[in-house]
Amino acid sequence: METTMDMLLTEMPTAGCCMPALAPRISPAEAQQLSDDLTMLSHPIRLQILDMLAQRDGEVCVCDLEAALPVKQPTVSHHLKLLRAAGLITCERRGLWAYYSVQREALAAMRRRILAQFDALQ
């Protein structure tokens, strides 16, 4: 007859579960950071915006984006605001227009963070 203690201390070939101390190697905080990065990228409109800005850095205004995307102007502005808050893009006002650019270094840093965690999963 085996006690619970015996089961915890011996190896269990076929039956049994809940082996000693399984824990994620990634910390909850790291998981949250990675999740935030991925969430920022996980929207088709934001991906397409980043793609267009990467093509024509500093020369893309909101009406260009609006014309190329299947959403209305307030929605474009909304996604631009999110990307700006995440540090992935910047905007410069010239006259009536707002010209947006990718922050390539910030995007590269995010890419590095994502890859590092991905590779930690082997």
Place this chain on the structure above:
Amino acid sequence: METTMDMLLTEMPTAGCCMPALAPRISPAEAQQLSDDLTMLSHPIRLQILDMLAQRDGEVCVCDLEAALPVKQPTVSHHLKLLRAAGLITCERRGLWAYYSVQREALAAMRRRILAQFDALQ
């Protein structure tokens, strides 16, 4: 005095916007696929589950996961179901227990898809 037509046909050093045919190089369908991939990964619980499964392939049951995570059993089952539907994990029932494994090839394929699109942004 310049007409709108003049502005469209000449180069515009400072003012003017809406240049010819800006379009995302990434298609809406590709953007959606990438967005789906990223969405699947963009949750701390799912990331931690994948991390734990990557450590101890095929020997992790739901109660191990539940013990290591700050959510209740139905929530763990919910995330496992999503990961299973995405093809990223599989489960094998042995007796009362359900043992989960990472599908390393599916995860690697997802990594490849994400990286390819990321690199396309330069």
Place this chain on the structure above:
DNA sequence: CGCCTACATCGAAGGTTGTCAATATAGTTT
């Protein structure tokens, strides 16, 4: 058989996100 255990599913509640019409803001033109 009846009870127990591990896990899945259901259904409801609460939170977050995405969208757009309406409106505000700020620069431009006349």
Place this chain on the structure above:
DNA sequence: AAACTATATTGACAACCTTCGATGTAGGCG
């Protein structure tokens, strides 16, 4: 100054996501 333009913001609504208690299911055991 008044009219106009590009963009931002607001507020409302709908859709979606996450979570969990309650319940269902199926295998193991006395």
